[in-house]
Amino acid sequence: MTRIITSFIDGEFQPAEGARLFDKRSPVDGRVIARIAEAPQAEVDRAVRAARAALRGDWSRMTVEQRAAMLHAVADEITRRFDDFVAAEMADTGQPSHVMTHVFIPRGAANFKIFADVVKNVPTESFRMDTPDGRGALNYAIRKPKGVIGVICPWNAPFLLMTWKLGPALACGNTVVVKPSEETPLTAALLGEVMAKVGVPKGVYNVVNGFGPKSTGEFVTTHPQIDAITFTGETRTGTAIMKAAAEGLRDVSFELGGKNAGIVFADADFDAAVDGIFRSAFLNTGQVCLGTERVYVERPIFERFRDALKAKVEAVKYGRPEDHASTYGPLISQEHRDKVLGYYQRAVDEGATVVTGGGVPDMPADLKGGCWVQPTIWTGLGDDASVVREEIFGPCCHLRPFDSEDEVVALANDNVYGLSTTIWTQHLARAHRMAERIEVGITWINAWFLRDLRTPFGGSKQSGIGREGGVHSLEFYTETRNVCVKL
Ligand SMILES: NC(=O)c1ccc[n+]([C@@H]2O[C@H](COP(=O)([O-])OP(=O)(O)OC[C@H]3O[C@@H](n4cnc5c(N)ncnc54)[C@H](O)[C@@H]3O)[C@@H](O)[C@H]2O)c1
Numbered sequence: 001m002t003r004i005i006t007s008f009i010d011g012e013f014q015p016a017e018g019a020r021l022f023d024k025r026s027p028v029d030g031r032v033i034a035r036i037a038e039a040p041q042a043e044v045d046r047a048v049r050a051a052r053a054a055l056r057g058d059w060s061r062m063t064v065e066q067r068a069a070m071l072h073a074v075a076d077e078i079t080r081r082f083d084d085f086v087a088a089e090m091a092d093t094g095q096p097s098h099v100m101t102h103v104f105i106p107r108g109a110a111n112f113k114i115f116a117d118v119v120k121n122v123p124t125e126s127f128r129m130d131t132p133d134g135r136g137a138l139n140y141a142i143r144k145p146k147g148v149i150g151v152i153c154p155w156n157a158p159f160l161l162m163t164w165k166l167g168p169a170l171a172c173g174n175t176v177v178v179k180p181s182e183e184t185p186l187t188a189a190l191l192g193e194v195m196a197k198v199g200v201p202k203g204v205y206n207v208v209n210g211f212g213p214k215s216t217g218e219f220v221t222t223h224p225q226i227d228a229i230t231f232t233g234e235t236r237t238g239t240a241i242m243k244a245a246a247e248g249l250r251d252v253s254f255e256l257g258g259k260n261a262g263i264v265f266a267d268a269d270f271d272a273a274v275d276g277i278f279r280s281a282f283l284n285t286g287q288v289c290l291g292t293e294r295v296y297v298e299r300p301i302f303e304r305f306r307d308a309l310k311a312k313v314e315a316v317k318y319g320r321p322e323d324h325a326s327t328y329g330p331l332i333s334q335e336h337r338d339k340v341l342g343y344y345q346r347a348v349d350e351g352a353t354v355v356t357g358g359g360v361p362d363m364p365a366d367l368k369g370g371c372w373v374q375p376t377i378w379t380g381l382g383d384d385a386s387v388v389r390e391e392i393f394g395p396c397c398h399l400r401p402f403d404s405e406d407e408v409v410a411l412a413n414d415n416v417y418g419l420s421t422t423i424w425t426q427h428l429a430r431a432h433r434m435a436e437r438i439e440v441g442i443t444w445i446n447a448w449f450l451r452d453l454r455t456p457f458g459g460s461k462q463s464g465i466g467r468e469g470g471v472h473s474l475e476f477y478t479e480t481r482n483v484c485v486k487l
């Protein structure tokens with residue numbers, strides 16, 4: 001029988017009777033793997049009420065030390081159930097097991113540990129001031145939880161991105177109502193089991209499933225009892241959520257889209273650069289916000305680089321995620337596949353040279369119903385081609401030669417997004433110069449997606465609002481109050 005995923009409210013999974021169900025299909029072969037109960041307004045109301053009540057319960061009486069210990073226990077339980085999380089996330093996304101075991105699931109556990117440690121160690125500021133009577137005054141800041149946080153998640157790295165928000169939200173003493181992507185509900189449900197097992201008080205972690213507009217997502221973001229909203233997803237959705245948050249002047253933290261530039265200089269360690277750009281463009285079938293869909297290569301090595309990248313792309317192994325030989329998975333959904341294939345067609349219409357890929361692979365019969373597309377490289381497009389300007393969120397990149405540092409900085413900055421960049425060069429001074437000039441939140445030099453969770457993470461321009469990571473997360477997840485004591 002097909003499994004039914006229901007909301008998790010006040011420590012309990014909700015009954016499926018009477019619920020409006022929708023199908024969750026495997027991206028690998030199109031089979032229905034679960035049915036999801038769409039939470040209506042009344043259920044979201046209950047989740048928010050449970051979260052508000054929990055703000056005043058045992059959770060609020062815990063010391064920082066106790067809360068941090070509880071988050072470590074959550075991380076340990078995730079690690080104990082590692083295989084279950086890997087299986088759930090593989091089923092939802094179809095991505096190869098090595099990506100789950102090496103990147104996405106370990107990061108889920110790490111996201112709880114890091115913020116448990118941050119809240120235990122972060123100092124608050126204090127200012128001693130002079131007063132006319134000569135006795136002075138002392139100011140000091142205290143941090144309080146913001147309240148009930150609405151957590152709206154995307155499908156591309158569901159567990160990593162959800163826990164990246166939950167870690168700091170809970171460490172700071174908030175409670176949450178999470179709305180996972182309709183495409184990827186499984187790990188959020190599994191985390192409900194983990195929370196119950198380790199004794200996180202009821203109502204602290206609530207999950208409601210459903211769609212975005214006119215559905216569960218909107219019910220969460222428009223709810224007057226939600227105090228702040230953290231969202232990762234498309235820039236267009238961020239705009240809608242910001243409008244909703246304006247009502248009641250609720251705070252937002254946004255991680256949004258990107259059209260990130262990869263930049264390779266002729267003096268780069270060639271093999272490392274090819275490998276780095278290969279990962280940045282094709283990891284997770286290109287469905288990474290930090291991915292590089294436009295790659296600029298210094299002219300003397302352009303052809304050599306193109307050929308080396310092509311060879312790597314043509315060596316990917318399509319297959320089921322459980323098969324350890326697979327290195328490449330499907331896109332998340334047929335809808336997303338149609339979008340990506342639409343861009344593949346537009347690239348050709350706009351005059352691209354297709355270096356490799358560009359279409360749908362011929363899959364064996366049992367995988368024909370999946371959302372497969374070929375990893376694709378283009379050259380020859382103008383800088384205004386839609387494929388070069390718009391976020392596709394697929395396994396593809398356009399390669400363009402450049403001749404000077406100034407030229408490539410201007411090209412990299414000529415976009416409405418500003419999330420990240422990856423620069424490959426052995427010239428240290430140039431690397432630092434470039435990092436200062438490129439308008440993004442995160443610059444990697446001779447690396448990509450190398451994450452130290454203490455560092456500020458977020459986007460410039462239309463790629464986001466705010467920074468999360470380490471102490472930066474506290475800015476959003478706490479309310480800082482000042483206390484002034486006249487001495
Ligand atoms: N900057 C980052 O760190 C980062 C990380 C990952 C993904 N992303 C971006 O996310 C996008 C892919 O994810 P996606 O397709 O799931 O994004 P999406 O914006 O379509 O959906 C994200 C979530 O928002 C919900 N939603 C949609 N409309 C809503 C509304 N009006 N009100 C409330 N909720 C609503 C959806 O149901 C889903 O849970 C890409 O643009 C990618 O660049 C950014």
Ligand SMILES: O=C/C=C/C=C(\O)C(=O)O
Nearest residue numbers: 156157164288289290451
């Ligand atoms: O697909 C986007 C990946 C985002 C990564 C993070 O948010 C992170 O590493 O914290």
